Amino acid sequence: MKFRVQVAVLLKKSVLDPQGAAVERALKSHGYEGIKAVRVGKLIELEVEDESRCEVKTKVTAWADQLLANPVLETFDVIVEPQL
Amino acid sequence: MKFRVQVAVLLKKSVLDPQGAAVERALKSHGYEGIKAVRVGKLIELEVEDESRCEVKTKVTAWADQLLANPVLETFDVIVEPQL
Numbered sequence: 001m002k003f004r005v006q007v008a009v010l011l012k013k014s015v016l017d018p019q020g021a022a023v024e025r026a027l028k029s030h031g032y033e034g035i036k037a038v039r040v041g042k043l044i045e046l047e048v049e050d051e052s053r054c055e056v057k058t059k060v061t062a063w064a065d066q067l068l069a070n071p072v073l074e075t076f077d078v079i080v081e082p083q084l
Numbered sequence: 085m086k087f088r089v090q091v092a093v094l095l096k097k098s099v100l101d102p103q104g105a106a107v108e109r110a111l112k113s114h115g116y117e118g119i120k121a122v123r124v125g126k127l128i129e130l131e132v133e134d135e136s137r138c139e140v141k142t143k144v145t146a147w148a149d150q151l152l153a154n155p156v157l158e159t160f161d162v163i164v165e166p167q168l
Binding site: 006008009010020023024026027030032034035036037038039040041042043044045046047048049050059063066067068 | 090092093094104107108110111114116118119120121122123124125126127128129130131132133134143147150151152
């Protein structure tokens with residue numbers, strides 16, 4: 001079965017995010033009010049073929065931990081959906 | 085009311101994504117099989133204070149179109165959730 005997987009990688013809340021701060025300043029300088037806590041991260045989307053959703057989640061979480069995210073500075077979320 | 089908003093920006097399917105191809109090669113060289121169509125994009129997370137979810141969605145979609153994504157090369161999705 002095919003699954004569509006998204007891995008969202010963001011800097012930890014305790015780590016300074018200069019890119020997020022720059023985006024926040026840019027939005028505010030365009031007159032967009034009422035925003036705060038802007039963080040910029042990476043989104044990795046992939047197609048995985050495997051037996052079950054659970055299996056895919058376990059595998060991709062291991063890959064993310066080893067290769068896609070830096071666990072010292074970043075946190076990640078893995079979202080698995082069946083491919084339509 | 086406070087909302088937590090995620091803007092996911094990915095290159096259009098028709099645009100070559102060398103970063104995605106590099107991640108795919110890296111995963112495969114580590115022995116991870118059964119993956120394809122890896123794409124790497126940006127994830128922008130922000131907190132917005134406004135009256136309704138619908139209002140926030142409209143505003144952030146406009147910001148994304150003007151500032152956060154390049155509509156020539158990229159597509160984006162806006163996800164709005166109430167802040168707990």
